[in-house]
Amino acid sequence: MSLKLHVFPPSPRAFKVLFAAHQLDVDYELVPVNFANGGTKTPGFTALNPNQRMPVLEHDDFSLWESNAIVQYLASLKPESGYLPADLNGRMQAIKWQFWESSHWDPACAIYMFENVVKKLFSLGEPNPAELERGRQLFARLGPVLDGQLGRTACLAGPRMTVADLSVAPSLSSAELAQMPIADYPNLQRWLAEMQALPAWGQARALQRPAA
Template structure:
């Protein structure tokens, strides 16, 4: 049966799974999550993801949460695509960057997403300048690391698109809207322009609409 991706379409964490499916050419069905309706709190949803968070993937009753794990599962559906490289060292380098995404890059980006985007959408008040300063400090340490890598290679790990690009690029899909301080990093900007031009990115971005 078709893979179901449950996600709140405005979230970068949902976006990156949609980008993966679209770009890798894996058929899927998007099941839009409406937080306000309590979609992630139902017993059926909790059975799929006890964290009551999105995204979650359902493939014939096999449930998978954590966006980067979902991306890798999708990459495995198209083993000849090379998105999860077969060579051991290249593969673990893609995973190194994905762990870096989950542990560092995503939490830094999330500060800007929450303060400048989520608060507006859900009417949760003004952005907190203390939090934005904390986000800028985090980004100021992380962005040069990614930028330095992208000065050496076209994509994050070598000259081909891998799951690492989908994870890291997807995290900053709303960088401009969220006011992430990334404009001065030429390697990151060049790479993002490359990703944004991909058909899979554009198709997934077109799905980033509020539910309802």
């Protein structure tokens, strides 16, 4: 198999590319990389991504880092899916949400993940209340943006699923565990339930938490 995804499956950023690969029906080989054991710091991995971060895609002699770029690449392999819309306006609406995810949504969700999940997992001490408050403030600003959009359209960039949904929903793949405050957002919850009902979500979930 020539397409490889180098991932640490428990991470939401790994979940994102795994969910995308399954939803788009792209064949891949999962190459586990554990950053907790220095797996992203080896010379081989550093040659693939000088940032020493996963996920990384390798396809024959091509490699790519940044999870949202990987999602776009996977969608480009399946143009008939329409997940990266052919029309310029539709495509830019979808890509806009990927930029929003990288710039705003992922950093806010990552605070909850780190404080409430990662610290426990790696015995890094108690959650920091000041950090959780920073997360709460960011989430209070971003939640209404997402919820408002999902009140207007079935999917994030319109009536059909696109790379926007593939990129934004995975930050919520451990929402309960991370105690993210999603209760007040009914449209977000409706959309998340729809994403969770997809077989691809279940397949990525099985890789994220094999024992769950």
